[in-house]
Amino acid sequence: MPVPTSAGGVRVERVVTSGLFELDGGSWEVDNNVWVVGDDSECVVVDAAHDAKAVLATVGGRRVAALVCTHGHNDHVSAVDEVVAATGATAYLHPDDRVLWDQTQARPPGGEMAEGQLFRVGDVELTVLHTPGHAPGACCLHAPALGVLFSGDTLFRGGPGATGRSYSDFPTIVESIRRKLLTLPPETVVLTGHGEPTTIGDEAPHLQEWIDRGH
Numbered sequence: 001m002p003v004p005t006s007a008g009g010v011r012v013e014r015v016v017t018s019g020l021f022e023l024d025g026g027s028w029e030v031d032n033n034v035w036v037v038g039d040d041s042e043c044v045v046v047d048a049a050h051d052a053k054a055v056l057a058t059v060g061g062r063r064v065a066a067l068v069c070t071h072g073h074n075d076h077v078s079a080v081d082e083v084v085a086a087t088g089a090t091a092y093l094h095p096d097d098r099v100l101w102d103q104t105q106a107r108p109p110g111g112e113m114a115e116g117q118l119f120r121v122g123d124v125e126l127t128v129l130h131t132p133g134h135a136p137g138a139c140c141l142h143a144p145a146l147g148v149l150f151s152g153d154t155l156f157r158g159g160p161g162a163t164g165r166s167y168s169d170f171p172t173i174v175e176s177i178r179r180k181l182l183t184l185p186p187e188t189v190v191l192t193g194h195g196e197p198t199t200i201g202d203e204a205p206h207l208q209e210w211i212d213r214g215h
Contacts (some may be wrong), residue, residue, distance in 0.1 A: 006145050008123035009039045012191065015058050019050030021075040022104075024165050030075050035150055035191055037143070038062055039122040045083065046141060046150045047193060048091075049075055052082030064089035066119050068126075069109065070152025070193060071135040072100030081107065092119075094130060097137025099167060113139055126150075129180045133173020134161035140181065148189045149200070155181055155190055157198035159210045174211060182207065 015034040020027050032049035042063040047070055048055050064087040069077050072093060080091050090110035093101055101109065117128040119141070126141040131154045138161075141150040153161035155177055163170040181190075186201030 006122065006124050010037065010122040010124040010146065011039070012037050012146065012148065013058055014191075015051075015054050017050035017054055017079070019075060019078060021073060023073065023100075031194060032075055033191065033193055033195075034058075037121055037124070037126065037146075037150075038065075042121055044068060044119055044121045044126060045089070046070065047076045047152065048079040048083045050078050052079040052086070055079055055083055056086055059083075059087065063087075065121050066111075067091040068113070068119065068139075068141060068150075069093045069097075069101075070140065070150065070154075071138040072097035072103075072105075073135060073153070074100075074104040076152070076193065077101065077105060080105070080109075084110070094128075094137030094139050096132065097135050100135055100137075113137075131173070131176035131180050133163060133170070133176045134168055136167055138173075138176075142184065142188075147185070147187060148191055149181065149184060151181070151190050151192050153193045155198075155203060156192050156194070157190075157196055157202070159203075159206065161193075170214060174207075178207060 013036045021030045035046040045067045067089045092111040093109040094113045115130040119126040124145045129140045134153045160173045182204045188200040190198045
């Protein structure tokens with residue numbers, strides 16, 4: 001699924017990294033999508049997962065304007081320290097997810113995220129949408145100029161992110177998706193934390209199915 005490029009040259013690049021997701025005493029092998037949004041001079045990194053070298057190779061010599069963590073699960077933040085050390089960037093996390101962050105990270109994030117906060121790269125603004133459910137501080141980033149949503153683990157192709165573990169809640173994630181995401185233009189491309197992209201229009205008709213199945 002092609003991702004639009006802005007008139008100012010801002011583009012989206014995907015880096016797929018592999019590692020372990022660990023929570024509640026369990027451990028699972030996962031592949032994560034790391035999204036790098038930027039032009040030739042600066043970028044924003046969304047979810048520095050597992051492999052700092054791979055992330056930094058895609059960043060290249062660009063200034064990292066922000067390192068945004070969609071939530072605090074270890075598989076989405078495990079490379080944050082190395083990327084911050086290499087680039088001098090500030091890592092941002094919603095404060096409600098410190099309960100997860102602090103389980104695996106030795107240092108606090110450098111900045112906090114909140115509903116409606118803006119990150120700018122080139123001529124593109126990324127708007128923070130607080131979408132709790134998968135995690136209490138889970139957030140998505142909407143980039144209207146690109147027609148994309150970075151959904152973290154809130155929305156995937158086929159439904160909501162998992163809610164069967166600590167600090168998650170199914171009714172909460174459904175309400176987040178209903179109010180914050182399914183109200184976006186149907187052509188919005190959803191760039192997920194794992195797996196392949198989808199669109200708001202493809203997912204919206206299935207809301208009741210998700211509610212009926214309970215996950």
